[in-house]
Structures are given as C-alpha cells and as structure tokens.
Amino acid sequence: MFKRILVATDGSTLSKKAVKSAISLAAQTEAELVAITVVPRYPKNYFEGALTFSPDDVARIEGEWAQEAQGTLDLVSGQAKAAGVRIKTAALSSDLVAEAVIAAAKKHKCDLIVMASHGRKGIKRLLLGSETQHVLTHSTLPVLVLR
Incomplete structure (x- = not known):
C-alpha cells in the first residue's frame, strides 16, 4: 500500500500521537518511515531600532x-526501530514549516504525509494560521491528519 511515509513532528503531545500512528501504519504496510522536524530560523530583528541580536x-x-x-528525532527513531520499522530522520531549518514538510515529502519520494492538527478553531486559527491546513491544501500527496 505505502512504500514511504513521512511523519512531521514538533515533539508536542499531539505530534507524538501522530508519530505513534505513523509507526504503526508503517509496520503494517512494511513501509519505510521518514521522520522530520522543522526548526525555525531565529529572527535577526523585527523593526529598525529594535533590539538586535549578535x-x-x-x-x-x-x-x-x-x-x-x-x-x-532520536526518540522517534528508537520507537520505529523497536517496532521493526526502517527509518530516516531529518531536522530541517525553515521559517516556512508547511512548505518544508511538502518539499521533504517530495525529496524523499513519500506517498503519504502524517501529521497532527492542534485543532484550533475560530479566531485563534485565523490569527495563528495552520501549518497542517497549509499542507492539506498545497500537497499533491495524501495527508493523514490526526488529532
């Protein structure tokens, strides 16, 4: 069914559930797992005259x-190996989390993306945005969202 599954994690409780489900699905389908996390770049400064960092x-x-x-990623790798799942990991540096997830899935030739949704609703979702929503609407691959 699936040959390579990408799971995106940020280490949160919800993403740990997504990791667990992705490992289980990879074990059932004998797929390889690609686990990624996206690390943002630190802002250099916000406004002219504001505090800047060396x-x-x-x-x-x-x-x-x-x-x-x-x-x-090391924790995810240990869990996958304990379940008999082949795994690759990558820590990516990008301010565009959703785009990094989609690009990683293409680069590793994945046929499914697994990720968690924090389930924000209403104004919080509008203000904070949703990386999961962005992946859902911009990926050409199937996306399994867990909550």
Whole structure:
C-alpha cells in the first residue's frame, strides 16, 4: 500500500500521537518511515531600532533548537526501530514549516504525509494560521491528519 511515509513532528503531545500512528501504519504496510522536524530560523530583528541580536547569540539559539530537534528525532527513531520499522530522520531549518514538510515529502519520494492538527478553531486559527491546513491544501500527496 505505502512504500514511504513521512511523519512531521514538533515533539508536542499531539505530534507524538501522530508519530505513534505513523509507526504503526508503517509496520503494517512494511513501509519505510521518514521522520522530520522543522526548526525555525531565529529572527535577526523585527523593526529598525529594535533590539538586535549578535550573530553569536543567533548561532547559539539556533544550535539549541537544532539539538532539541535532533533529540526529538532520536526518540522517534528508537520507537520505529523497536517496532521493526526502517527509518530516516531529518531536522530541517525553515521559517516556512508547511512548505518544508511538502518539499521533504517530495525529496524523499513519500506517498503519504502524517501529521497532527492542534485543532484550533475560530479566531485563534485565523490569527495563528495552520501549518497542517497549509499542507492539506498545497500537497499533491495524501495527508493523514490526526488529532
């Protein structure tokens, strides 16, 4: 059925459920799992005259975020291997999370994207946006959304 499944995780409780489901589905279909997490780039400054950060501070903060992302991926990798699922992992750096997810799925030739939805409604959804919604509306691949 599926040969390669991409699961996007941010380490949150909901994304951990998506990871668990993706591992289960990959085991059932003997598919390879590709687990990714997207690390944002640290803003250099917001407005002219606002507090700016030194390049060293930015590098340190981005390094901490990358380490945290790798820790999340290591946990997913351990769970997948324990279930007998082949896995590849990647920590991506991008401010465009949904676009990074879609691009990773294409790059790794996945035939399904699995991700969680935080289930925001109303004005919160409008103000905060939805990476999952963006993936759903812009991906040419099937997307399994878990909540």
